[in-house]
Amino acid sequence: MSDKRIYLFDTTLRDGAQTQGVDFSVRDKAVIAAELDRLGIDYVEAGWPGANPTDDAFFADLPRLSHARFTAFGMTRRQGRSAANDPGLTAVLGASVDAVCLVGKAWDFHVEVALGVSPEENLAMITDSVAHACAKGKETLFDAEHFFDGYKANPEFARACVEAALDAGARWIVLCDTNGGTLPDEVERIVAETAAHVPPDRLGIHCHNDTENAVANSLAAVRAGARMVQGTLNGLGERCGNANLVSLIPTLVLKMGLETGVGRDALKQLTHGSRMLDELLSRAPDRHAAYVGAAAFAHKGGLHVSAVQKDPRCYEHIAPELVGNRRHVIVSDQAGRANVLVRLREAGIDIAPDDPKLASLVEDVKAREFEGYTYDGAEASFELMARRALGQVPEYFRIDGYRVNVERRHNALGKLITVSEATVKVTVGEQRLMSVAEGNGPVDALNAALRKDLGMYSPYLEDWRLADYKVRILSPNEGTGAVTRVMIESADGDGATWSTVGVSHNIIDASFSALLDSIVYKLLRDGAPA
DSSP states (O other): OOTTBOEEEEOTTTTGGGSTTOOOOHHHHHHHHHHHHHHTOSEEEEEOTTSOHHHHHHHHTOOOOSSOEEEEEEEOOOTTSOGGGOHHHHHHHTSSOSEEEEEEEOOHHHIIIIIOOOHHHHHHHHHHHHHHHHHTTOEEEEEEETHHHHHHHOHHHHHHHHHHHHHTTOSEEEEEETTSOOOHHHHHHHHHHHTTTSOGGGEEEEEBOTTSOHHHHHHHHHHTTOOEEEEBGGGOOSTTOBOBHHHHHHIIIIISOOBOSSOHHHHTTHHHHHHHHHHHTTOOOOTTOTTTSTTTTEEOSHHHHHHHHHOGGGTOSSOGGGGTOOOEETTSOOOHHHHHHHHHHHTTOOOOTTOHHHHHHHHHHHHHHHHTOOOSSOHHHHHHHHHHHTTOOOOOOEEEEEEEEEEEEEOTTSOEEEEEEEEEEEEETTEEEEEEEEESSHHHHHHHHHHHOOGGGGGGGTTOEEEEEEEEESOGGGGGGOOEEEEEEEEOTTSOEEEEEEEESSHHHHHHHHHHHHHHHHHHHTTOOO
16 A cells, blocks of 8 residues: 555544434435545445434445445444344444444543443453454454543553454554544644554544544644544534544645545545535535635635736635635636536536637526525536526426415314415427326425426426425525525436526425426436427
C-alpha cells in the first residue's frame, strides 16, 4: 500500500442516523449509499444488524455497489458468553457483507464502571470477538472506543486493547475520540506513539466534533501516520456530529497531496453530494460550509471583487470547480455559464459554449433558484428545464386543469376519516380526457388521477411509482403564505430513480409541478413518441 493512500470509511448511515431530527428510511439509506459509492468512498457502514427494523430491512436487500464495501457495525461479545454464542455478535457476522466493524472499550474507567468487568475480561472480549470474526472470513475493523481518554488515563491498558485486536487479526485498528474532547496536538502525539506499536497501514482515526476539532483531529492523526479516516457526510452525528468527510476529502487530496478513492473527477461531485443529503433530509444547506457552501466562494463588492476578477487566487484557496462548486460575485455573478455547461454534459446534452441559448439558460437557472428552486437534488427537473430551453422536450400532453377536494367526515362506523379526491383534465393529441381518483392525501389523489388515463402514454407509466415525497418551507416568516418547495423521488421497474422539484406558494401546486416533471422525464427517458 502506498504511504500516500488514505482509506475513507463513511458512517453516515449509522452515526449520521443518530443525529437529532434525522430518521433515515430504507430508501434514504440506499440513495446515500449510491452517492457515496459514486464518490469513491472505500467503506460504507450500512448500520447495526439487529439494532432496529430499518437496519434489518436494509441489510436484507443491500443495493449493489461498484467500488465501496458495505460494512456491518456491532460490539464485541458480552461478558459471560463465548463469541460463537453471543446473539448480537452472531447477527453482525451473519450480515451479507465482507467487512465488519466491532467496537470495544479502551478506557479502563469505562471498563470498570460501564461494563463492570475486569481489565483482563475486557481484553478477552476483544480478542475472542475479533478472532471469531476473522475466522468467519470477515475483514475486521476494531473501533477502540474512548481510546484517547483511555490513553491519557492509562496508556498501557489502552495500548493493550488495540494490540489485543491487532494480534487477533484485525485489519484496521481505529482510534476513537468518542466524546470529542481531545485537541489536535494531543491526537498527533498519541497517534504517533501508538503507531510505534500498530503499523500505520493498519491504523485509523474516528473523531467526534464536540470541540469543533473533528476535522483538525483527523488531519493531525493522518500527519502522525493513520491511513484510514472515518467520518460522515456534512458531519452528521450525535451531539455535535462526527468528522466531516466533505471538508476532509478535499483537504487530504488538494492540500496534503494524498491519494483517496475519490479521484479528481469524482471530487467535482462533492458539492452535489453534500447538498443532495441536505435535500434528502429537508434541511437548508449550510451556505458557509467549507468547500461546498453557496457562500464558500462568494465575493461581495469592493477590493475583493476587483482582485478576484483579475486573479481568483487572490481570495480563493482553490478553484471552486475542483469540488463542483462555483464562484459567486454578489454584485455581478459571472460564473454561472461554466457551471451550467458541466451540468449539461453530465446530462448528456451537447451545446457549444458560445450558443446564445446557453446564456438564456444560465439566466433561467439564476431566476428559478432565486424563486426557491434547487437542482442539486433534482437532476431530472434541471435536465428537463435545459432540454426545454433547447427545444428537445416534446409536448406529450397538455394539462387543461385540475381540482382537488379534501373532505373530513365520519364514516359509517363513526370513525373520523379524511378523503381526498382529484380531477385532472388533460389533452393528449386530439383527445381530451378527464380522470377522477381518490387517494390517501391530495398529492396521492392527483398522482392516481393523472396516471389513470394518459391515453397512448399510460403503458409507459405502468412501472412508474413515487418513491419519496419531501416538503420544505422556504419563507417561514410568512406563515401560511410561505413559499413551499416539494421534492419528489420517482422510480421504475428498471431500477432507475430520479428526482424532481416544484415551488409555489400553494403546496398542492408545487407538488403537481414536481409530479408533472417526473412523468415527462419518464416518457422522455423511455423514448415515448411525441
